[in-house]
Amino acid sequence: MDYTVYIPEEAKPDEKDLKVQISQWLLKIGETVEKGVELVEICTDKAVYVITAPVSGILRKVLIEEGQFFSPDNPICIIDTKEE
Amino acid sequence: MDCKIYTKKSFPDWIRFKVPDTNEVKRVHSLLEEIGIATVCKSALCPNRPECWSRKTATFLLLGDICSRKCSFCAVKKGQPLPPDPFEKDKIIKAVEIMGLQYIILTMVTRDDLLDGGANHISEIVLSLKEIFPERKVEVLVSDFQGDVSSLKTILKAKPDVFSHNLETVERLCPIVRDKKCSYRVSLDVLRKVKEISPETKTKSGIMVGLSETRDEVLQTLKDLDGIGCSIVTIGQYLQPTIRQLHVSDFISPDEFKFYEEWANNNLSLKVIAGPEVRSSYHADFWCKEQKE
Numbered sequence: 011m012d013y014t015v016y017i018p019e020e021a022k023p024d025e026k027d028l029k030v031q032i033s034q035w036l037l038k039i040g041e042t043v044e045k046g047v048e049l050v051e052i053c054t055d056k057a058v059y060v061i062t063a064p065v066s067g068i069l070r071k072v073l074i075e076e077g078q079f080f081s082p083d084n085p086i087c088i089i090d091t092k093e094e
Numbered sequence: 095m096d097c098k099i100y101t102k103k104s105f106p107d108w109i110r111f112k113v114p115d116t117n118e119v120k121r122v123h124s125l126l127e128e129i130g131i132a133t134v135c136k137s138a139l140c141p142n143r144p145e146c147w148s149r150k151t152a153t154f155l156l157l158g159d160i161c162s163r164k165c166s167f168c169a170v171k172k173g174q175p176l177p178p179d180p181f182e183k184d185k186i187i188k189a190v191e192i193m194g195l196q197y198i199i200l201t202m203v204t205r206d207d208l209l210d211g212g213a214n215h216i217s218e219i220v221l222s223l224k225e226i227f228p229e230r231k232v233e234v235l236v237s238d239f240q241g242d243v244s245s246l247k248t249i250l251k252a253k254p255d256v257f258s259h260n261l262e263t264v265e266r267l268c269p270i271v272r273d274k275k276c277s278y279r280v281s282l283d284v285l286r287k288v289k290e291i292s293p294e295t296k297t298k299s300g301i302m303v304g305l306s307e308t309r310d311e312v313l314q315t316l317k318d319l320d321g322i323g324c325s326i327v328t329i330g331q332y333l334q335p336t337i338r339q340l341h342v343s344d345f346i347s348p349d350e351f352k353f354y355e356e357w358a359n360n361n362l363s364l365k366v367i368a369g370p371e372v373r374s375s376y377h378a379d380f381w382c383k384e385q386k387e
Contacts, residue, residue, distance in 0.1 A: 018113055018119070018120070018144070019120070019123060046114075048112070051110070053104075053105070055334055055335065055336050055337055056141060056333045056334060056335050056336075057105060057109045057110070057111055057141045057333055058105050058109060058110045058111070059110075059111050059112075059113050059141070060110060060111070060112045060113060061113050062112065062113065062114060
């Protein structure tokens with residue numbers, strides 16, 4: 011089953027218009043993902059944050075490429091949880 | 095103010111914060127949203143927020159989320175504050191109860207629009223917390239109340255365990271970093287008066303570095319605070335919350351923070367907690383217990 015990953019609500023900036031940047035994917039497409047491992051680094055005006063994987067599975071698709079700025083409400087990747 | 099676009103290359107390796115995806119963080123986030131309480135963790139875009147929330151700690155922001163001063167480092171909204179929320183006390187009590195907080199930190203926006211600066215409002219909340227949860231510790235991180243002694247007495251009447259007021263920066267940079275109504279000397283005087291009025295209350299302060307201050311200026315600030323009986327001082331890296339606030343002048347190395355801790359330990363009575371990630375309330379419960387006698 012495809013699980014769409016967003017930036018966790020509690021890590022989002024308050025200001026909705028604030029753009030964040032994907033600075034580095036820490037896993038490659040097709041790699042196995044364990045829940046809780048470091049998945050991606052994002053960068054705001056303030057600092058670099060590391061987002062951990064919310065579920066286990068296979069990293070199926072990256073929706074925002076490295077270096078790309080995006081709205082914190084957008085999905086960033088899809089993890090196949092291998093569940094029906 | 096010119097705009098600067100930050101990318102990962104703008105930050106040294108040590109300015110990297112992990113966002114744990116835990117149920118506890120989600121629970122704290124939803125709870126605060128549901129009860130309708132502002133936290134400085136969110137208003138100031140604190141990078142430690144996920145970590146602190148996963149440890150079930152939060153710093154409640156009282157008297158609204160609009161500040162009457164315009165400090166150039168701060169991301170809290172500025173403008174005409176709203177009247178104090180008469181239900182704020184009940185909301186805080188509810189949050190403390192549900193979150194099971196043992197160490198409660200209350201901070202505030204500066205309220206120059208109120209005659210007492212908001213002192214009575216804060217004092218009532220501290221009194222209620224002390225009455226309902228007598229075994230729990232309460233720290234207040236408050237404004238300078240324009241140096242008004244009667245406002246300070248009002249706060250101290252409620253017997254907070256720790257009275258905290260931040261100098262924010264060294265004396266030379268105060269006019270640039272803080273609002274023009276703020277003064278390094280008034281802030282020092284507030285902490286001095288608190289010790290005079292209530293010697294048993296621990297006083298605490300904090301400064302940010304990375305704003306172009308020199309090492310000597312930081313050491314002088316520590317000496318100034320030590321000289322007025324301050325017990326705990328936090329030193330952390332200034333991080334620009336959004337492009338609208340002051341730029342970071344430099345990223346201070348972890349070794350330099352260590353130097354400040356050790357220097358204070360060897361030369362002063364106060365305890366310094368320093369590190370790039372340190373903020374006024376970061377691990378406050380732990381440091382309060384650890385404070386040197």
